[in-house]
Amino acid sequence: MLLCLLLMTLMPLGQSVPIQCNTNFRDLKADVIEVLCPEGCLHQEVAVWGTDIYTDDSSVCKAAIHTGNLKNSGGRVRAEKRPGQDSYHQSLRNGVTTRSYGAWHGSFIIISDNNAISPKSTPQTSPVLVQCNTQALQLTGSKTEVLCPAECLTQGTTVWGTEIYTYDSSICRAAINAGKITNAGGKVTVEKRPGQNSYQESTRNGVTTRSYGAYPVSFILTSETIAIPPTSPSHTPIVPVQCNTQARQLNDSKTIVLCPEGCLLHGSTVWGTEIYTDDHAEAQCKSCKLFWSKTAKDRKTKCLAHHAIQAESTIDIKGSLRQRQHRRLQ
Missing domain, CATH: 2.170.130.20 (LCCL-like domain)
Incomplete structure (x- = not known):
């Protein structure tokens, strides 16, 4: 994984990141990424959970073969982050049998690339x-x-x-x-x-x-570019906050805030993934508008940067992770 992260750091923007057959999406630490898969991943003993939407600890290259976006000879594919799902379904496609699984906190999909798959369909000239x-x-x-x-x-x-x-x-x-x-x-x-x-x-x-x-x-x-989700009406004021500002310090149930630069390395502790406790630091992001929402039902918070992907379900991460790790070690 360290080698993969080093390659990602050194790789010029727009080039594919070389990975191995057993590299999973979580190792890539990216929302959208183009990778270069090696030859022979079809017969490697690496696991894939899901169909079309895969758990983020699944093999990227083998998932790409499963979707039909990659041949066993290897090649370039793009993978994109998705929220966790309540369930993942097994299937057999293109020689790859995937497994089913219950709730998991992170997912990814393989984005079709006409240069990486067999040309069964002709690209359209206009939408x-x-x-x-x-x-x-x-x-x-x-x-x-x-x-x-x-x-x-x-x-x-x-x-x-x-x-x-x-x-x-x-x-x-x-x-x-x-x-x-x-x-x-x-x-x-x-x-x-x-x-x-x-x-x-x-x-x-x-x-x-x-x-x-x-x-x-x-x-x-x-889509080629990730659209910025529409926020609240334009008359809603934007509240400047600091890296250590907590959600509970805000007055309203929904607030647009402006994060300062440099919060990746500063600020207080954050508890949770996708859904956070209201005493977490508001800003683990770099100079972006943030949308904060407190639900009346569970009194927890959702912290969404415009480039982030929202998860709609609360997951007991500690329990799920321990149970799943235990299952896979058996």
């Missing part, structure tokens, strides 16, 4: 124009770039799921929920995925999705 109520099932093909109009935040049909959505969900509203576009619209790529046993509800970026049981077909959304 497909869609409406706010266009559903993924109305598209043809397994991967389509679409252009969403503005104002889909308050228009369009229902969305079921979080990060991975049922195939009859509104594409553009799902894209807002996923943080891929804002209410101003924009381009996003829709990728068809197998059905899931369950879909999780969430409220993100102004779009509330619904939970659902088993559904035969799903889709995920990718």
Whole structure:
């Protein structure tokens, strides 16, 4: 892992990071990264948990073979961070059998790259124009770039799921929920995925999705740039804070704050992951606007930088981690 981190530090921006077959996403310490996988990972004894969305301790290269974005001869793939899921589903694809698992606190997906996979589909020259109520099932093909109009935040049909959505969900509203576009619209790529046993509800970026049981077909959304989620109305004041400012020191239940530079190395202790205790330091980030929200239900806090990915479920990290480590050692 130290070698991988050293390579990432020395590698010029825009180049692939060489990794091994057993490198997992958590080792890469990045939200989005392009890696260079070696040859022969198909037959390496390394584990992968999930289908399309994988636990962050899964092998990146073997997961890429499983999705069809990488051949056993190796090559470049891009991986992107995702929130933890309540469950992960096993499947057999392209010679790789993945395992199922319960709740886990971190995930990742493999982003399709036409240069890294066999050319089964022809890249589109222009995006497909869609409406706010266009559903993924109305598209043809397994991967389509679409252009969403503005104002889909308050228009369009229902969305079921979080990060991975049922195939009859509104594409553009799902894209807002996923943080891929804002209410101003924009381009996003829709990728068809197998059905899931369950879909999780969430409220993100102004779009509330619904939970659902088993559904035969799903889709995920990718984009070249990560959109900044819309914040509160512009008249809401921005409160300057220090690196050691705690959430409990704020007066309102929702506050936009401005973090100073250098909080990566300064500030007080932070307890939690994705959901934090209200006595943690507000700013473990570098000069960004932060959105803080306290829920009335569990009185815990969610701390979201604009480039972060929100997790909608509270996970007992200590218990889950110990139980899982114990299972894998057996």
